[in-house]
Amino acid sequence: MLIENAVLLVATGFGLGWISWAPGTIGSLIGVPLAWWLTHHSPQRRVVILSVLLVTAVPICHWASIWLGGGDLSQIVADEYLAFPIVMLGLAMARCPWVIGGAFVLYRLFDVTKPLPISHIEAIGGGLGIVLDDVMAAIYAWIVLTIGIAIWRRCQSR
Numbered sequence: 001m002l003i004e005n006a007v008l009l010v011a012t013g014f015g016l017g018w019i020s021w022a023p024g025t026i027g028s029l030i031g032v033p034l035a036w037w038l039t040h041h042s043p044q045r046r047v048v049i050l051s052v053l054l055v056t057a058v059p060i061c062h063w064a065s066i067w068l069g070g071g072d073l074s075q076i077v078a079d080e081y082l083a084f085p086i087v088m089l090g091l092a093m094a095r096c097p098w099v100i101g102g103a104f105v106l107y108r109l110f111d112v113t114k115p116l117p118i119s120h121i122e123a124i125g126g127g128l129g130i131v132l133d134d135v136m137a138a139i140y141a142w143i144v145l146t147i148g149i150a151i152w153r154r155c156q157s158r
Contacts, residue, residue: 004067011064013077025108027077031084032100038085039094050085054131057082062127072122072130079134080111086138093149102148106141115140 012018013027038046057078064076072079087103088094111134114122118140122133 004063007060007063008067011060011076011078013081017075017077023074024077024080024111028080028084028104028108028111030077030081032104034081035085035088035100035103036095039088043090046085046089050082050089053082054135057131058127060127061130065127065130072133076130079131083107083131083134083138086135087141087145089142091142091146091149099145099149103141103145106144107138110137110140 013030016027017023019026061076061079065071068075084107087107093099118133118136121136122129
């Protein structure tokens with residue numbers, strides 16, 4: 001029972017997943033300080049830490065899903081907050097508030113709208129499907145943010 005409670009606590013974002021209005025967005029906010037903390041580490045260490053967190057998220061989300069009734073339930077937000085820092089990987093401007101805000105908005109946009117192949121990835125099921133759709137949303141957001149920063153820098157250099 002203690003392990004089940006601990007897993008559910010982490011999976012629900014320490015209770016934020018139980019908020020009735022936009023639990024995924026509210027739960028994703030935990031990813032902002034996590035992403036900020038990761039910027040203080042070397043790029044290699046960031047990748048290692050994030051990989052460990054995401055691999056750990058798979059069984060956490062899997063078991064929480066089973067215990068809460070199955071599927072990618074809105075109360076399970078560990079996938080959201082642990083995948084968000086992917087958006088910040090490799091960005092030199094990752095500590096700028098407007099970049100963090102933009103990253104968050106883009107990430108939530110892709111996670112909520114689930115463009116292809118995100119909607120198909122979610123169908124994998126279990127903890128893997130729950131986590132991978134958010135990883136893909138983060139990758140989409142990273143691509144758009146990286147292009148946006150490149151365009152902004154180009155405009156600034158003129």
